[in-house]
Amino acid sequence: MSAALVAAGLSALSAADPAQAGPLADAAREAESKAAAGDAVGAYDTIREAFGAFSMTLPFSVGKAVFVTEKPKAYGAYAAKPDAVFKPGEPLITYVELIGLGWKPLGDGLQQSNFSVDFEISEAGGKVLASQKKFGEFTFTGLVRNQEIFTHLTLDITGAEPGDYLLKYTVNDNVSSHFTTFEQTFTVKGQ
Numbered sequence: 001m002s003a004a005l006v007a008a009g010l011s012a013l014s015a016a017d018p019a020q021a022g023p024l025a026d027a028a029r030e031a032e033s034k035a036a037a038g039d040a041v042g043a044y045d046t047i048r049e050a051f052g053a054f055s056m057t058l059p060f061s062v063g064k065a066v067f068v069t070e071k072p073k074a075y076g077a078y079a080a081k082p083d084a085v086f087k088p089g090e091p092l093i094t095y096v097e098l099i100g101l102g103w104k105p106l107g108d109g110l111q112q113s114n115f116s117v118d119f120e121i122s123e124a125g126g127k128v129l130a131s132q133k134k135f136g137e138f139t140f141t142g143l144v145r146n147q148e149i150f151t152h153l154t155l156d157i158t159g160a161e162p163g164d165y166l167l168k169y170t171v172n173d174n175v176s177s178h179f180t181t182f183e184q185t186f187t188v189k190g191q
Helices: 002-020 023-036 040-055
Strands: 061-067 092-099 104-107 110-123 128-142 150-155 163-173 178-188
Touching: 023 040, 061 178, 092 163, 092 178, 110 150, 128 150
Parallel strands: none
Antiparallel strands: 061 092, 092 150, 104 110, 110 128, 110 163, 163 178
């Protein structure tokens, strides 16, 4: 009898799923249908458009932020620094991926996102040593709401004394007026 109840419960849940499905599930069904009919490009475009619309409903946030050893080659193509220890004069390079970035229509099918970055460097005790608003500003314009948005941020800390520091970045989505912050601790080692 308990197996019959479990089966009935699973049946009721699976019957309820389509009614609760959202735009992503609807797009996935449409894409699968297009793919089954041999329309690979149409299937891909359907999913990409749905994912772009869905992503704009997410809270603006940083998906990944890591120190890297060199300028990244592309989205997800970076060499992570094995530690957060820097030699005097070595630049701090941070690879950053964004989630939930806003896009605005420009006309003729074009979409645009725009964000700026502020930074602040503090001593371990909290004293702010350096800061700058709009340290970097980035604009992406295209025919799709690209979701593989990344950037790299490079700071020159020449002259920093050996010790432990806190780096705080604030990323400002200039389309949605939202912002998000992330922090990275690092150490400058002596000669």
